[in-house]
Amino acid sequence: MIAKRYEPFWKTTPLEKMSASEWESICDGCGKCCLQKLQDDETEEVFYTTLACHQLDINACQCKVYETRQKKVASCITLTLDQLEEFHWLPDTCGYRVLHETGDLPEWHPLKVGSQKEMKRQGLTVEHYAVNENSVEEDDWETHIIKWVHGMPEPYSID
Ligand code: SF4
Ligand code: SF4
Structure with missing residues (x-):
């Protein structure tokens, strides 16, 4: 008898x-989409900071x-299926984006590893570098712009 090959739901x-x-479990809990973003008025390009x-517990x-997030924070975005084509603005490691673009999840994803242990080991969660938005004057947010390089933040200037 030939054993049936197990294919995970994703x-x-x-x-x-x-x-x-299932949809919820695709989120790897990196916290990156809770980082403030700035948009260029002319090009509409989105920059992460x-x-x-x-409202983000940075350490965790x-x-x-979470249950009332859109009432508490008007700019909070809930990812939904009708935004599938817009997933390109998400960080390049986001589980939804990676699955949508490649058909699989990365090897460090909690659904593959069983916990966040591996992604934390690789520094793919925000607790290592995020700071509370309220600690920086809004006029200075531009100085905190980053670009993602393999899921890690690198300082970036739009000048
Ligand atoms: S960026 Fe994607 S994977 Fe990370 S917390 Fe946001 S929705 Fe979840
Ligand atoms: S309110 Fe929205 S953006 Fe803020 S921490 Fe919660 S989920 Fe993230």
Whole structure:
């Protein structure tokens, strides 16, 4: 008898057909989408900063008000299926983006490893560099712009 090869749900179920819990589990909990972003008025290009939303528990990389986040923070974005084509603005390591673009999750993803241990070991969560947005005057946010290089932040200037 030939054993059936096990394929995990994220390889067999398209994002748009996932259950709510499957969809949620694709988020690796990196916290990167909770970093403030600035947009160029002319080009509409989006730039990430190292400034975390004030509702993010930076050490745990978790939202402190997850259930009511959109009431508490008007600019909070909830990822939904109708945004699939817009996932390109997400960080290049984001589970949704990687799965959408490659059909698989990265080897360090909690669904493959069983925990965040490996992604934390690789520095792929924001607790190593994020600072609370309220600690920096908004006029100075531009000086905190970064670009993502393999999931790590590098200082970047738009001048
Ligand atoms: S960037 Fe993607 S994987 Fe990371 S916390 Fe946001 S939704 Fe989850
Ligand atoms: S309200 Fe919560 S989920 Fe939304 S950006 Fe802030 S920390 Fe992230």
